[in-house]
Amino acid sequence: MCARTTPKDKEELFGVKEESEEHLQLLGHVCMQPRVVLRRADVGEKYLGPEKQELKSLHVKKEEEEHAYIKEEEEPLRVKEEEVEDDVTKSPLTFVALKSDDNGEHEEDRGAEPQSSSSTQYMKTEGDADQWGPPQAQSDDTRSQSADTDDDDDEYAKGDHADNNRCKCSRCGKTFSSKWNLKVHLRKHTGEKPFACPDCGKSFSQKSDLTIHTRTHTREKPFACPDCGKSFSVKGSLKIHTRTHTGEKPFACSDCGKSFSVKGSLKTHRRTHTGEKPFSCPDCGQSFSHQSHLTIHTRTHSGEKPFACPDCGKRFSDKGSLKKHTITHTGEKPFACPDCGKSFSVKGSLKTHRRTHTGEKPFSCPDCGKSFSEKGSLKIHTRTHTGEKPFACPDCGNSFSKKGHFKIHKRTHTGEKPFSCPDCGKSFSRKVNLIIHTRRHTGEKPFSCSDCGRSFNNKFSLIIHARTHTGEKPFSCSDCGKSFSDKGSLKKHTRTHTGEKPFSCPDCGKRFSYKRSLKTHTRTHTGEKPLACPDCGKSFSQQSHLTSHTRRHAGKEPFSCSICAKRFSCQKLAERHECAGDNSSDL
Structure with missing residues (x-):
């Protein structure tokens, strides 16, 4: 309950004000000096005198600054320490009386996790130092807890306090330093994507991913390489790119x-x-x-x-x-x-x-x-x-x-x-x-x-x-066993067994087993004689005819009759030869 304010209480109040100013100057440092305890009475402001209202507003202000300090230590990678110091030093120390809501929570504490089940909350004091532990040890522990949440979300939920016990995912067992990071992580399991792109409708589970995605529409590339000037839409891409200049492969x-x-x-x-x-x-x-x-x-x-x-x-x-x-x-x-x-x-x-x-x-x-x-x-x-x-x-x-x-x-x-x-x-x-x-x-x-x-x-x-x-002939006929040195010759040979004639003349319809035979045949229709003798200029439609003709100029007659020994320039002439000796033998 409330007690009457005495001159001694006023001296304590002035001492508290001086200590609050000193506390604000030391917020950027790792070690913090012990602070004087002030308990918040569970009564309405209308029952307090002007001096007690001023005392209560001081307590609320100190608790708000303490909350900002805890939040900065809980998320060291999200807010630079220099920015926190600037915000604290630039903000003047004012005392405003805040109304209590029906549940006994102050407006600045809404959305935050209560520190105790009791309606009365305490600040850390010299007497509580053993219970709470040194501030440096607590911040180190908080840093180690938040290290695992770097990949979960870059967005920070205001008023989200870190518990002494880590928040654990009930599905995969992964632990997080805050309920907000756990909430973002659960979207991987539920598939929830609450952040939608207004341009293409694509959805994302994290606001930071949406921010990066929108740059694909705006073509914004705010991160430029200082060495070559190449720009990137994501800071991580720039970091990876710089390794092409440094040659770093970690x-x-x-x-x-x-x-x-x-x-x-x-x-x-x-x-x-x-x-x-x-x-x-x-x-x-x-x-x-x-x-x-x-x-x-x-x-x-x-x-x-x-x-x-x-x-x-x-x-x-x-x-x-x-x-x-x-x-x-x-x-x-x-x-x-x-x-x-x-x-x-x-x-x-x-x-x-x-x-x-x-x-x-x-x-x-x-x-x-x-x-x-x-x-x-x-x-x-x-x-x-x-x-x-x-x-x-x-x-x-x-x-x-x-x-x-x-x-x-x-x-x-x-x-x-x-x-x-x-x-x-x-x-x-x-x-x-x-x-x-x-x-x-x-x-x-x-x-x-x-x-x-x-x-x-x-x-x-x-x-x-x-x-x-x-003498290698690796390709053998499966019908007669004859071997050939190339696959194409074997393929042509098999047509003698199958009788296949896949090449037909478009003019007369005559069919042939070999493409070359068809090509020679078509010249009988066109009258084409593309093969000319180099000695006399006579032309022929077939290569074999030209070969036989050139032998006459050279005097070569390699083919002879077995009976009369008459010689010929091509084998077909020797076969057509009607030898008198052969006829007499028939008689």
Whole structure:
């Protein structure tokens, strides 16, 4: 209850005022001096005299400043200490009598957690020092508790006091230094996203995330790099970017020692050791170690291609593919090989190319041990063991193990031949065929046989030729057992057993087993004779006819009659020869 104010009480009151001013000066320091206790009476102001009302207002003011101090210590990363000191020193010390509400709580305490169940609240005093502990120890404990809540939310709830006991999540067991941080954390479990973007309607669980998101609409980038001037919308992105200048890589892998500038990159890298692929496609079930890889993969199902080339309008499913494509317009090749000087438009292509100099083949097949310089080559190779052919033609059902082969095959249905010779205008469905063809104009034959020195304009022809020296014939006919040095010859041979004639003449409908035979036949309709004799200029429609003709100029007649020994320049003339000796033997 209230007692009469005496002169002695006035002296204590003046002493308290002086101590309050001294207390405000020491708020920015770590250690705080003990303060005199003042108890708040549980009575209305109308029952107090003017002097007691002044005393009560002083107590409320001191409690408000104490609350601000606790809040600053509870969230050290959210408010700078310099700003708190400025706010305290700039605010004048005034004494205002505050009304009590019906529940006995003051207005500045609404929304805050009560410190005790009693209606009477206490300030810390010298007598209570042992119970409360030194202020420095309490602030250190609060700092350690708030360290775990840095990733939860940057927004601070005013009036949210930290309990002596940490707030624990009932679902995952994670602890937090305040109820507000726990409340924000629970949105991860409930999926609540109360902060919506007014421009696009996208929702967020934290206000700070919404603030960052709105910058995608305003294009605001308030954080600029002092070294290169590049700007960022998020302060954390600037911090990561500065490491490109300093070369700092603070996150090291405990397994292989590789270092990273971003913690997320280390986390993703660790999955290469563990084999973890936590991101699964809901459509086909394929798993990925990166969230971004899953996002790009899902666009293969939806057909979405959100990235468009500003020059030609071609669209892509991922930003990296668009970036590579734009270089085809500029012709830029900024990545040069230090060994041979060859330039590349993509850094990854240079990295792969360097292995041709070093001979490095870091990717090995677990089944046969064969090594490869590219990871993609290993992936394709493993399909030879599994028999997997994931690329199926929707027109004929033919399947392929490589996407490139499937793409080329589709041109057989569409008739597309996008690669044209600049010299003669002939078109091809494959780029490699165009490259080989152009060598016929230039006469270039870069592939030479090490045994006989014969040169060829493509590597495949050299491989087939080399088998004439080794006698290797790896392709055998399943019907008659005859062997061949190349797969194409075996394919043509099987038609002699099946009688297949897939090539038909568009003029007369006659069918042929070989494409070359059809090409020669069409000349009988057109009258074309593109093969001319270099000696007399006579033209022929077939290469065999020209060869026989040139032998007459050279006097070569390698074919002879077995009876009369008459010689001929071609085998067919020898077969047509009607020998008199052969006729007499029949008689």
